[in-house]
Amino acid sequence: MGKLSTTVRAGVALSICFLAGCSTGGDGVTRIIFAAGQDPSGATAALIEEYNALHPGVEVTFQVMPANTDTQHDAYVTYLSARESSIDLYSLDVIWTAEFARAGWIQPIPSGFFDEQMFLSGPLESVMYEGTIYAVPWFTDAGVLYYRSDLLEKAGLPVPETWSEFRQACTSVAEPAGIEGFIWQGAKYEGLVCNFLEVLWGRGGDITAETLRDSPERAVRDVESAIDFMKELIETGISPASVLTYKEEESRRLFTEGQVLFLRNWPYVWSIAEDEESSVAGSVGVAPLPHADGETGYSTIGGWNIAISAYSRHQEEALEFLAFITGERSLRLRAIEGGYLPTRKSTYEDPDVLAVNPHYSSFFDVFQNTRNRPRTPYYPIASDIIQENVHRALTGEFDSRAAAESIVTEMAAILSR
Amino acid sequence: MSGPMTRRRRRDSRLAVWLLAPSLAFVAIIGAFPVLSQFVLSFTHYNMKFADERGFAGLENFARLATDATFLQDFWQTVYFTVISVGFELTFGLAAALALNRIGRGRAPVSTSVVLPWALPTVVAATMWSLILNDRMGLLNSVLVRLGAIDTPVVWLGPGLAMGSIILADVWKTTPFVAIILLGGLKSIPDQYYEAAALDGASRWHQLRFVTMPLLRPFIAIALLFRTMDAFRIFDIIWVLTGGATKTETLSIYIYRVLFRYSDLGYGSAMTVALFLIVFLMSLGLLKIMKVTREPLQ
Numbered sequence: 001m002g003k004l005s006t007t008v009r010a011g012v013a014l015s016i017c018f019l020a021g022c023s024t025g026g027d028g029v030t031r032i033i034f035a036a037g038q039d040p041s042g043a044t045a046a047l048i049e050e051y052n053a054l055h056p057g058v059e060v061t062f063q064v065m066p067a068n069t070d071t072q073h074d075a076y077v078t079y080l081s082a083r084e085s086s087i088d089l090y091s092l093d094v095i096w097t098a099e100f101a102r103a104g105w106i107q108p109i110p111s112g113f114f115d116e117q118m119f120l121s122g123p124l125e126s127v128m129y130e131g132t133i134y135a136v137p138w139f140t141d142a143g144v145l146y147y148r149s150d151l152l153e154k155a156g157l158p159v160p161e162t163w164s165e166f167r168q169a170c171t172s173v174a175e176p177a178g179i180e181g182f183i184w185q186g187a188k189y190e191g192l193v194c195n196f197l198e199v200l201w202g203r204g205g206d207i208t209a210e211t212l213r214d215s216p217e218r219a220v221r222d223v224e225s226a227i228d229f230m231k232e233l234i235e236t237g238i239s240p241a242s243v244l245t246y247k248e249e250e251s252r253r254l255f256t257e258g259q260v261l262f263l264r265n266w267p268y269v270w271s272i273a274e275d276e277e278s279s280v281a282g283s284v285g286v287a288p289l290p291h292a293d294g295e296t297g298y299s300t301i302g303g304w305n306i307a308i309s310a311y312s313r314h315q316e317e318a319l320e321f322l323a324f325i326t327g328e329r330s331l332r333l334r335a336i337e338g339g340y341l342p343t344r345k346s347t348y349e350d351p352d353v354l355a356v357n358p359h360y361s362s363f364f365d366v367f368q369n370t371r372n373r374p375r376t377p378y379y380p381i382a383s384d385i386i387q388e389n390v391h392r393a394l395t396g397e398f399d400s401r402a403a404a405e406s407i408v409t410e411m412a413a414i415l416s417r
Numbered sequence: 418m419s420g421p422m423t424r425r426r427r428r429d430s431r432l433a434v435w436l437l438a439p440s441l442a443f444v445a446i447i448g449a450f451p452v453l454s455q456f457v458l459s460f461t462h463y464n465m466k467f468a469d470e471r472g473f474a475g476l477e478n479f480a481r482l483a484t485d486a487t488f489l490q491d492f493w494q495t496v497y498f499t500v501i502s503v504g505f506e507l508t509f510g511l512a513a514a515l516a517l518n519r520i521g522r523g524r525a526p527v528s529t530s531v532v533l534p535w536a537l538p539t540v541v542a543a544t545m546w547s548l549i550l551n552d553r554m555g556l557l558n559s560v561l562v563r564l565g566a567i568d569t570p571v572v573w574l575g576p577g578l579a580m581g582s583i584i585l586a587d588v589w590k591t592t593p594f595v596a597i598i599l600l601g602g603l604k605s606i607p608d609q610y611y612e613a614a615a616l617d618g619a620s621r622w623h624q625l626r627f628v629t630m631p632l633l634r635p636f637i638a639i640a641l642l643f644r645t646m647d648a649f650r651i652f653d654i655i656w657v658l659t660g661g662a663t664k665t666e667t668l669s670i671y672i673y674r675v676l677f678r679y680s681d682l683g684y685g686s687a688m689t690v691a692l693f694l695i696v697f698l699m700s701l702g703l704l705k706i707m708k709v710t711r712e713p714l715q
Contacts, residue, residue, distance in 0.1 A: 070678070074677045074678075077465060077466070077677075077680050081465035081466070081468070081680070099466060102466065102467070103465075103466040103467065103468075187659075187660065187662065188659070188660055188661065188662030188663075189660055240552075241572055241575060242552040242553065242570070242572045242575065244572075244575060244576075244662075244663075245552070245572060245574045245575055245659075245662075250551065250553075253554065254553060259553070377466065377467075378679075380674075380678040380679050381678075381679055384674065384678070391662055391663075395575070395576040395662075395663050396576065397576065397663070397664070
């Protein structure tokens with residue numbers, strides 16, 4: 001009985017403490033909570049430990065969030081709409097900045113807090129909303145083209161830069177070898193948005209607020225032809241019809257099993273492809289995505305930024321920690337230990353980073369031409385508009401012209417809100 | 418003599434009220450309150466992200482619902498899923514229950530293996546099916562190719578086939594539930610009824626038709642009711658297998674999108690209220706059709 005009541009009492013005390021937000025204990029130590037997805041390499045935890053050792057008055061805790069991006073998003077929305085103050089820093093997917101900034105959930109970053117010149121342009125753009133910086137770029141991601149260097153070499157072909165060279169390689173190499181030409185992510189989910197935008201951009205199109213307002217007819221034509229192009233990939237057998245059910249892992253598995261010539265995916269595939277269990281280890285290359293003749297290819301940018309909660313009661317301490325965790329040294333360590341692609345340019349010339357990740361120099365080339373997905377507080381709706389219409393057009397449920405028209409009208413309405 | 422009896426009874430019932438009070442309060446807090454606030458929210462414009470734009474909406478959310486093509490399409494897809502999957506589940510569940518009821522020895526291992534799919538968490542079962550149905554690395558295609566039934570892999574989760582594949586996974590998952598309920602019903606029918614029927618010269622078919630089925634009706638009604646309500650709110654299997662692509666989105670998935678992805682509490686609540694009313698009326702209708710009453714059997 002006595003034991004039970006102690007437990008109950010402790011529980012009550014703890015929940016009162018939780019409700020009242022006891023973040024500064026009686027010991028005068030300021031407690032900071034940093035919420036982010038798991039880091040299996042342990043580099044983040046090690047950095048936090050180091051930070052705590054150097055700052056006796058502050059104790060930072062790493063709050064591990066669900067690995068699934070959407071689940072993480074929904075959890076944050078729930079916390080922040082309830083004005084939860086116990087979490088001080090949040091790691092945010094690049095597509096959430098506008099949404100969280102507009103809601104007033106994240107604090108603007110003081111000007112001069114970091115040197116903008118030091119960061120890659122894509123991630124830097126992703127932390128801005130209406131001219132204000134709301135977060136600091138943490139690590140990055142971008143769509144890249146993986147190819148089978150052994151097969152291209154044997155055929156004496158260069159790495160294709162344009163879609164026409166690309167198609168040629170598929171017919172002359174993949175078909176005779178009895179493997180698939182090109183695998184991408186065509187399931188109805190966020191990845192399809194990235195794949196679609198890359199095709200659209202690589203053919204000179206775009207769906208920014210300005211294009212949609214100033215030349216909507218052109219936008220419809222561009223979107224329609226991008227959809228038709230993707231459809232053609234399937235109809236001509238370059239991609240199997242099943243790409244329309246693939247996400248990252250299904251497509252990655254086919255590639256590392258040696259059944260594919262070209263794969264569009266994110267940088268994470270590299271280390272799996274070079275692993276000894278992969279049947280293509282040693283014969284994989286990375287290149288920027290192909291584009292139409294006379295155009296430039298762009299990769300969709302992914303990755304994560306860190307922002308400070310507007311409800312945090314420890315703004316100063318949180319800022320100080322933010323400077324540390326997004327600093328050069330932290331990004332270096334996470335690149336070496338965990339393979340997280342740094343957002344600071346200088347890291348890509350660091351000999352220690354390159355010794356562990358020799359492929360970073362090829363990724364650096366890809367990162368020169370990246371673009372962000374539409375930056376709007378209504379991003380989830382914008383994403384669903386693209387997913388829905390593109391997927392239905394690709395599966396033949398919608399005519400591609402009709403799909404393009406609804407994308408352009410609905411996106412224009414969202415982006416002008 | 419009756420004085421102390423009534424007094425005691427009154428005391429008992431007062432005690433019962435006190436004993437029930439905590440759980441009633443609990444139900445009110447976790448059950449009634451959210452449902453009521455959902456009703457209230459459905460008459461407002463309220464997006465969690467844009468709380469400054471909050472306001473009274475009157476019937477606007479419901480008017481929008483009436484003209485929402487996605488809602489209508491998802492409604493019919495949900496009906497299709499419910500009718501087909503529950504139909505198969507009842508048929509197979511009844512067959513399984515009748516078979517299990519006849520097994521004498523070794524019933525335990527057989528029952529266990531029948532119940533197994535039901536014991537799996539739905540998300541686990543759905544993930545397993547997504548591996549089975551995968552066109553390149555899936556078990557189903559590799560078996561069919563080896564048997565010579567098909568030459569090229571079938572894209573089971575692609576257009577045209579996706580809903581059928583989802584129904585297959587759901588039938589596999591929930592037939593055991595129906596089987597268990599109906600087996601319980603079969604066990605409750607006394608042997609004497611069959612003995613009497615046999616003495617009257619009733620064949621096995623007639624015994625099934627005139628003894629088993631009428632007595633099993635309340636159990637079928639329960640299974641049907643539970644399954645219909647559940648099927649109409651289907652979310653997890655579809656979420657894992659297709660995410661709602663290629664004409665497989667159901668009302669629950671659409672509601673999830675609006676409530677959580679868009680954090681549009683106003684419109685999402687209106688949809689929830691609509692779904693609640695649909696399921697409620699459907700259940701009433703089913704109960705009426707199945708004529709589940711307290712009257713004793715004639």
